[in-house]
Each structure stands twice: as structure tokens, then as C-alpha cells.
Amino acid sequence: MLNMSACEELIKSEFPKIDDDLYQYVEGVLQNGVEDFEDSSELYEAIGEVLHEVADEKSEKEIRDICNKLLRIMRPEKENLSNGSAKVLNAPVHLASMAANLENNVNEIKSIWVMQRDESLKVDQKKLEKAEAKLQAKQERRAETGVKTVGSSGTAAPKLETATASQATSKKEAKMEAKGSNRTLDIRIENFDVAYGDRVLLQAADIVLAFGRRYGLVGRNGIGKTTLLRMISSGQLRIPSHISVLHVEQEVVGDDTPAIESVLECDTVRGNLLKREREITAMINNNKNADISLSSELSEIYAQLQNIEADKAPARASVILAGLGFNPEMQLRPTKQFSGGWRMRLALARALFSRPDLLLLDEPTNMLDMKAIIWLETYLQIWPSTLLVVSHDRHFLDTVPTDILHLHSQRIEAYRGNYENFAKTKTEKMRNQQREYEAQQQHRAHVQEFIDRFRYNANRASSVQSKIKMLEKLPELKGVEKEVEVVLKFPDTEPLSPPILQLDEVCFSYIQGHPILTNVNLGATLESRICIVGDNGAGKTTLLKIIMGMLTPTSGVRHTHRSLKFGYFSQHHVDQLDMNVSSVELIQQSYPGKPVEEYRRQLGSFGVSGDLALQTVASLSGGQKSRVAFARMCMATPNFLVLDEPTNHLDIETIEALGKAINKYNGGVILVSHDERLIRMVCKELWVCSNGSVVSIEGGFDEYRRIVEKELADSLAK
Template sequence: MAACGDYIRSQFPTIDDELYHYVEGILDSSKDDFEDGEEVYEAIGQVLHEVADKPEKEVRQICETLLAMLKGTTNGGDGENIHEKRQNGMNKVLNAPVHLGAMAATLEEQVEQIKSIWVTTRDDTMKVDAKKLEKAEAKLQQKQEKRTGQDSNPSKNNSIGNQSSDTASASQMMSKKESRMESKGGTNKTQDIRIENFDVAYGDRVLLQGADLTLAFGRRYGLIGRNGLGKTTLLRMISNKQLRIPSHVRVLHVEQEVAGDETSALNSVLESDTERSALLSREAELQALIEKEGGKNDTLGEELAKVYEAMQTAEVEKAPSRAGAILSGLGFSVERQSWPTKAFSGGWRMRLALARALFSRPDLLLLDEPTNMLDIKAILWLEKYLQCWPTTLLVVSHDRNFLDTVPTDILYLKGQKIEAYKGNYEQFEKTKGEREKNAQREYEAQQAKRAHVQEFIDRFRYNANRASSVQSKIKMLEKLPELKAVEKEAEVTLRFPDVIPLSPPILQLNEVSFRYETSKNSDYIFTGVNLTATLQSRICIVGENGAGKTTLLKIITGTLSPTRGTIHIHRNLKFGYFSQHHVDQLDMTVCPVELLQNHFPGKPTEEYRRMLGSFGVSGDLALQTICSLSGGQKSRVAFALMCAAMPNFLVLDEPTNHLDIESIEALGRALNTCQAGVILVSHDERLIRLVCTELWVCGQGSVRCIEGGFDEYRKIIEKELEA
């Protein structure tokens, strides 16, 4: 090591003592592990670059020389071959036989002599001083932070979706073998993904700690867990490569809507296949060159033939029909597929983003609540399509029926860990229940055993005849594994406030028709609607997107006036209207308590907290800024704000968006027991079955009641999809 130290000093005369000892310590502690100069450069190259502004090639050559010194293939400064030195100390040559029995008889006197035979010593001067190492690492960290702060290139910033790095962060352990495989040009060609022992934090809050995630190629994973535990954050970490996965794995996260421009919807989907676009572009270039040279260049002809072969393999000719089928399944008519993307609303552009992802078929597809933007018909189509998905799928969803139909595995996020279960959601519930029962039985059995053994110890602790037995029992207790009681998640409860009953009639729509007055010749969205509701009504309105469901709700609540027909409303009827639009318009800069205080001033803080607590926003959640809450938690705040006005008739437009499964179940129970009337627009099959006693279908210019409820409606849709 002395030779290495002298060499480092000669090449870097300005290196300070702390960094010198740091580099020397790394070389000494890892000299047996280094296999080539590249590994030496990975270990100390960055530090050497910090010391002096030398070209990378020169620093790599220095690392090669240091490796040669460490391995003994070159001579050190004192002229003696380093390899000839014993790494664990000096050998001692015995000049006479040793009688171990005699030496053991006088062990205390002969201990040094025995050690000289059996124990090799290490020169303590070669060890790294822990304090010096800590100082050197701190100094290096400061230099790196300063350097990063001066770096103005945004592509080097390791943030999540252009968010600042202080909002969400991740750390991950990676084995030396995996690092080496990545650094050597992707020798690892597996499509399986293993992310081991990683942490994810949002600000000061730890979401995942020491978690493991394994995604086998070709499997479909449903990621579930309560609102606010970090499911969406985890997807963003994977898509932005803040959690490292093999570099050759193509990842696509459907999160941003498609930008609006003149590109048609169909072409927008086709352009998402970069391989197809590159082949078509190269074909056009080669055709132009061949025409220019009069077809006399054989090399160009051979390349064009290879391009045609690749196009045939990639099924380029079938791409337009495949893209059209995907768009049609997601609700785009043939006419709409030719519209420019700028002509679509945000919700339809999100559908376009989903269509592009399904068409391009990445190695890993990440979907976050894909059913939120879809109507029931599109959801049923998507479920069927994803059942044949050829690569790896990781989807966050709270749609119970979707989770029963699509996933082959369930990943359950709980207690800062990820638990893996085989099968769909229904199988997950059974397996999880069995695991918890077994774990609780094991815990209770161990507690009983501990109590029994402890009773024996306490009874005979001072009995000399039983001393050995007592000590044996004490050791046995110490060796028992520490089991914990099963912690059951708190049940979600939502509670709507009590209301004063009203005598009928409450709400009546008689021969209502509506069209937007943009033109006198515009078509009616619906005509001849007759609807009657009481405080006991549980009406669900379904239909394809654009059929007029939200328009009908606005007419009921008085936001829009009907073009024809009449509406009769009880004079004491007070609507509570909920939609995702209201959630998005919450003041994100205040906490939930302040939000209620601003809208309904004059009440004590305890009253605001009680209102929020009715919808599961309690404890610290009620004091966090709304922008830091998850989508489901924001929805609960919006529910509390709506109910603070004490409505006696609830009109809910897609209330399940972003709610977790437990919250959707709780919402269904709360709507069944509340005293207010309910009109609900939803695509969540589970909620519809839990709540609704009347099913109204919007479509084909009318609103009609279906006998047979949701089962009959589902049969109608399935027939349409098969046609």
C-alpha cells in the first residue's frame, strides 16, 4: 500500500490528507475484490476527478496502474514485489516440534506463543481511520452538492416528473453483480424486474422502507392499498428510473394526457410505435435514393429488401386496423378517429394516451386508475383486452370487478412493505385472511408458551436444585423469535349527516328535453325524460361518455334549464352536488380544517374536525395541506365540504374516482343508511350493486329505466361488444 500511496501523491500532489486516507482505505479494504481497472475507477474515479481536473482517459490509466500494484504485477517503490507480502501478516517458521498438550497446561503463560502459531496478525496501521473516513465522505458530498447546484442541464436532474426532489425521494440497494452487469453494456437481457431493499419517502414521511418488488415478465400485477400509502408515487419512481431497473426494459407510464395538435387521433396512436415509424421513414429514404440513381445501386436494393422483411415481421400493414380497433374499444367512433387531437377534451386525451400505450406494447406498462376515464362499456372492453396482454403489467386500481378480472397477481402495500399474493383480488382476500389467522394463532401459541416457561422460571429461580433447568429455560426464551400480534387495519367509516324528512312530492321531471343552444339546428341530447325521486330513492344513471349523464345532473340541480318540459322541486329541498371537478377546485394551499373554516366560519375547531372525521379525515390528515393528500383523501375532504351545508338530496357524479376499495365499500354502506335521497352517476359495478334500486340508462337521445337492473344492462353491453 505504501507504493500505491506514493504513486497517488505523485499523480495528485494537491490531494488533501482526508481524501488521501479515504482513497487509500478503499483500495486497501477492496483490493481482493477488484477484478479489473474499471472496478477501481468506479470505486475512486469520482474522487480523483474532484481532486484534479484530469481527462477521464488519464484517470482510468492511473486506476489500471494502481490495480497492477495491488495485484503484485508491478514493483512498489521499495523494489520488493507486493505479491510476495502475506496479506494477513507474517509467517512464523517453527524451529522445533510443538507439544500442544504441554502448552495448554500453562495456557495463560503460553498464550502469546500459541497465538504466534495459529493466529496471523494484521498491521493496524493499514486500517482506515473511521473518523477520517467520515470527514472525507462529508467533504466529498459537499463538493458534489455544490457541483450539482451549478449544473444547469435539466436532463441531469434526478427528479420525479419535473417535481422537485424534496417532495418525493427513493433509495435502493443494488448488488455489485447487478451494477457490473449494467455497466458492461447490458449483458443482463432478462425481462424480469427485481427491485430489492428500497425506500421511498414523500418529504419527511416514509412511505416504503426496506421493501422488495419482483415483477415476472408476462404477469399482470394489481397494486392495492389504502389511500395515501404511496401507490402512485411508486409508479412514478419506476417510470422515471429513480428506482433502478434493467436499462433495456422499455417502461411506459400512462399519466399525462396527449398534447393537442393537428395530428389525427388514429395517426397519434400509430406514431407511438417508434419502430414502425423508423421503418417507414427508412423505406421512403431508400426509395428516393434508388429513384435518384436509376435503380443501379445493388447495395441500396439489398438494404430495402431487409427493411421490407423487417416491416413484414413487425406487421406494419396491419397496424392501422389494430390501432383503429383499440380506439373503437375505448369509445372513439370511426368519425372521431379522424379528428385532430386538439378537438378532444382532457378526458378523451387521456383515453388517447391509454390507446397509444396499448398499441406500442412496452416491456412494462404502468397504469394508474385506468377505469376512472372510461364508461362501463369501455371498461368491459379494456378488461377483455388486458387479459391477453403479452408483456408485464402493473396497474393501480380500486375497481373491484377489474381486479377480479385482469390481474394474475396482487401486490398489497401495507406497513411500508409490499406483500405478494398469487391470483386475483377474490383469491387475495381468501389467502390474506388465512395468513392473518395463522399468524395470530402462532402468536397466541407462542405467548402461551412464553407465559408457561416464565411461570416455571419465576417459581424455581431461587431453587439451587433447579438452577440448571432455570438457566436452560431462560436461554430458550431468548432464542424464541419475536412474533407480533396481527395488526388489523382500521375499518373505514363514512357517515352522512341526519336530515329533516320531507313529504312528497320531492323531485319530478316531466317530459324534459335538452339541447345546447349553439345552433337552432343542433340535435337534442335527450327528449321526453320523466323522473320521480323521493328521499328514499337510490337511482343510478349509466351510459356511454357523451350520452348526457352529467348534463342531466346539472338540469336536476338547476345549473342548466331544460329546453322543454318542467321540473318540480320541493321548496325545502337542498342539493349536495359532488363531482371530480369540485375535488380539483379545492384550495390546495390550506389544510382541511382551514378549508371548512373559510367556507363555514364561526364554528369551533372541534366541530370542523368532527365533520372531517365523519369521512375518515382525522388526526394529522386534517392538518396537512390539501396538496399533500392523495386523490382519495382529497375526495373525502370534498365530501365533508359538501355535507357541511347539510343537504337533504345527494347528487353524486363519479364519486369513486381515486377512492380505495375499503372507502368505496364504506361509501356504499353510508349511502344505504343515510336519510337523504341519492342520484348517482358511476361506472363502478360494485357500488352500483351495493346502492341502487333503480337504473336509468342515457343513450340514443333518451333516458329510460331498465327492468332487471345492472345484470340486464351488462348483458346488453356484452352483446354490443360481441357484435
């Protein structure tokens, strides 16, 4: 058992000048490290530098002896601890790339060890990081030597890498946090690093979130956007403790709780007050001579309930649920009766109802139909606190954010305005940066030419030296680092003579007497670019399965060309990939017998190349997994693509590339999507699923959006 009082007595007697902040740090290391320090040298590595700062002329040997005494107090069973343990470094630094650039970029290298900040304001991060790194390394070693996960082949499944973060903390902020005097709702996370395994995602980055503003976080797939949200929500990147944070990531657990009660129970203050009100009311009813203090407390509870407008909470919860597609009957339905997609909507509803100081949303539009997306855009435009949202929906990013945070090149750049403004500003900024770089290069070349010409001319010696010094003082500008353009390529197909695909008077029902689709009459050719839209549950996926022959119509006829070959991308395909193999192995399993180069070439045509193709699928981002699913789908060279929500998890650049690839493809395409930009980019025909029917509408997407907005307004007005 850890004897902290004895440890405190020893520390205070040996280091009388130690302040509260440093003592609390040492105490935390001792408490959390009791089972992990194998010898006194490890304890010295964790707290030795802190103790040196407050020591009165104590030598290293004396402080090591004190560490040994502390460890004996903590772990009396270990009297003779050796000092020869191997040291494990665990920090998010890419040493290979640092070493490669060391000679030329010494002054530019920034890492978790070289923090360019005011030293007087900073608690030495090395002190705060060493113990954490050591504990984590030991826990990982234990995990590796303990339980091993075995895959279906009998071999150990690959160990998944985890994200890590390190962060500089100013002494002033630490003191304010300890005293509880920091009441600001603005969030400032400075000089932090985030890594995933040995890959650095962010280095010496800064992020500032002003209270009440709405931030859109954008960047390429796999660059670390979702990881950053998780680092903030898990506390690995520290923010003031009084700020409430809610990250919508997990779906609501299914149980017997009605949907609306699941939302209402998020308000714990209201829930506790109502519970206490019921208790006091019961006590007063059961005892006519009850203590007068109970009546006083009950009056106080009523006042608090009135103050927080508790009576309006059910109506507010109902409005949020209705906006996200829950009709009155669904709001009373137990959560266990909803599918995963609807439970994610419930999680979003709970977050919107809770109104945390910082709301983190990751691709909130993925689970929503067009009506719910329009409602959410409107609702978030008046969001009262701080919002940080990752989204690849261009229209959503143009409508909701007040600011854009662009994550690239291991840093974060902030831009005022929506995505459209960001795109214009970024383009202009890059153009100006390139102009400045090119102008400086020309100037350098001109000066260098003068130096080379007159280097050995005695009469020009002073001018040459002056020019050399001028060159040395010039700031080192860099050319624009252009992001690699995303290119997707669907396979070429042979033309087919019409008719290609036709549905005549098709009806379908899973249960007799409950039709899903009735009297559907539609056709498609290899030139078709059709988008199917409609509310969730309206039958869009069912229609796709009938088109592909996966479901047989209850009545009516489906005609297809004998050589028609479908390529189907399901919105669930990404979740069904084998996560324990590489992308190359995944395609090889589905299409065996081909050279490895062919699999890699296929993956490369969808942007999965190089080492990325050899990583386990589990280690890829959602967008990268989608590209792997596209590559596997196209190995069979289909001549008609059926794509069900293909933009989920794709970044904006990849969605743009997908649109271009569809337009260049010489086969037919039927697409289910709620991404407005993609629909406008590729679709020539719009099919609307509603109330059991499927109709092609004139006027395209503009007409459909007008219809949806009217339906939404009518439903919320009821």
C-alpha cells in the same frame, strides 16, 4: 471546463488497482458534482471510502490530498477551499420513530444504512448514496434561496415535499448491466426505501415482477402506490436498462395530429422504416441511374416491414381505439379537439399499442365508461408482457391480475391469484398469525409462571435456568396489525313529504337542433338509491345538472320540494380544491365563522383527522382529497346527494365505506358511477342514458352489463 483526462491520469496513477466499476462510479461523481462540491472534504465524503478500498496503504490524509488535487483540476478557480462546510443528511429515514423504539428494537431496526444482504455481492450503498444525497440537498437549498412562489395572499406558498428513493445494488448486477450481458425480462428490485418528505412509505422492501405476469398493486389511500410507480418509471428505482417501461400518467398533448396517427407514431421502428422507404423511393424515381445499393436497401426495408407486420399496424391501432370508445370519425379527428378525459384515453391507447416490456397503469378505469372497461379487461387478459396496475375497481382486480401486490406497513407482500383469492388468503394468513401469537403468549405466560414460582427454590434452580434460556430463544412473534377501519358518515336529515323530485317531458340541447336529452320522465324520493349509467358523452352529467337546477330544460318541467337541498360531488371537485391551504382552512373558507373544532370534527367523520387535517391539500393523496371534498359538501347538511364518479381515487376499503354510508344515509341519492361493486352494493334503480333518452331498466345491473357486452361485440365486429 472539467478536465476529465487529467483526473483520470491522476486516479489511475495513484490507484493502479482500481477496477472499471469503481472508476466509473468515481468518474460519474466528478462529472455530475463539478458545480456542487464546495470544498475537498465534500469530495472526500463522496468518493473517499471507494478510494480507500483500492489504496495501497495510503493514509486518510494522503487520500484527502488527492481529493484536493482532483477538485483543483475540476475547479481551478478555487485554489484555497476550506474543509469546514456543514453536512446535510438527506435520507428516507424516520429518525423520530427509530429513536423512540431504539432501546427495545435494536435488532429489528432496518434502514438504508443496515442492509441485511450478502456483503460480498454488494457495492457499499453508502458510497453510492452520499454523493446523490449531497447533490440533492444542495439543489434543494438553491431552490429555496432562489425563486419563491407567492400565493394569492402575498405570502410564500408552502413548499411541496418530494419523493425520494434509495436502493441496494449487487455488484454482480452492476457488472452485468455495465457489460450489457443482462438480457432477462424479469424485474427484481431488492432492499429499497421510498420516502415522501420525512415520511417513510417503504423500508427494506422487495418487489419481483416475472415477465408475462399481470400484477395488481393494492393498498390504502396515501400509502405510496402511485409514488412507487413514479419511482420505477423515473428510474429512481433502477431496473435493467434494456427493459422498456411505459407509465400512463400524462394526457396526450393536443395538436393537429389525427388520433389514429398519434397512436401509430408510437411505433418508432415502423415509422423510421416507412420514412426511409419514402426517401429511397423518391431518390430512385428522380434518378433512373440510381446506385444499385439503394434498391438493395429498399428490399431490406420491405423485408423488415413485412417481418414486423407493419401493414397490420393501422388495423391494430383502430381496434384499440374502437375498444376505448373512439368511433371511425373520432379516430380521424385532431387530438386538439378532444377533452382531457379523451386525451387520457389516447395515452392509454398509445401505451397498449406500444407493448412495452413493463406497462404501468394508475387507475386506468377512472376515465372509462362501462363499455370501455369491459373491453380493457378482456384486452389485458391476453397482455403479452409484464403489467403493474394500481386499481380500486374490485371487478377489474378480479378479472385482470394474475398476482396481487399488497402494500402495507412499509413493505410489499405478494399473493398469487386475483383480488378475491388475495382477500381470502390474507384473512386466513392473519387468522393463523394471530393464533400463533396468542398460543406463544400463553406458552410464555405458563413458563414465566413456573420461573416466578420456583425462582428461589434451590432444588429447581437448574429447571428455572433451563426455562429462562428457552424463553430467550423463542422467536419474537407479533400480533396482527389491524388496519384502521375506514368510516364515512353523511349527516342526518329531516324527512320531507312527497313529491320530492320529478322531471316531466324534459328536453335539453346546448345548440338548437342538436338535442342532448329528449322526453325524460323520471322521479325520485328521499328513499331513492338511483345509479345513472351510460357511455361517456351520453348526457349523464347534463342530466345531473338539470336535476339540481344548474341547467334549465329547453322544454318540459322540473318539480322539486321547496326544502330540497342538494349536495353535489363533481368528478372535477378534487382538481378544483385550493392546494395551498390545509383541509381545515379549506372548509373554513367555504363556511366561515364556526369553531375550528367543528371543522375538524367534520373532516374526522370522513377519515381526515389528526395531523392529516393540518397538511396542505396538495400533499394529500387523491383519495384523501376526495374525502376532504365530501366533508366540505356535507357541511351544508344536504338532504339529497348527487354524486358524479365519487369512487375515482378512492381505495377499495373507502369505496366499501362509501357504500355503507350511502345505505345508512336517510336522504336521497343519485349516483353516476362505473364501479360495479358500489352499484351492486347501494343502487335499487338503474337509469340508462343512451341516444338522447333516459330510461329505467328492469333487471338491474346484470341486465345492463348484458346489454353493454352485446353492444361491444357488435361494434367490434363491424
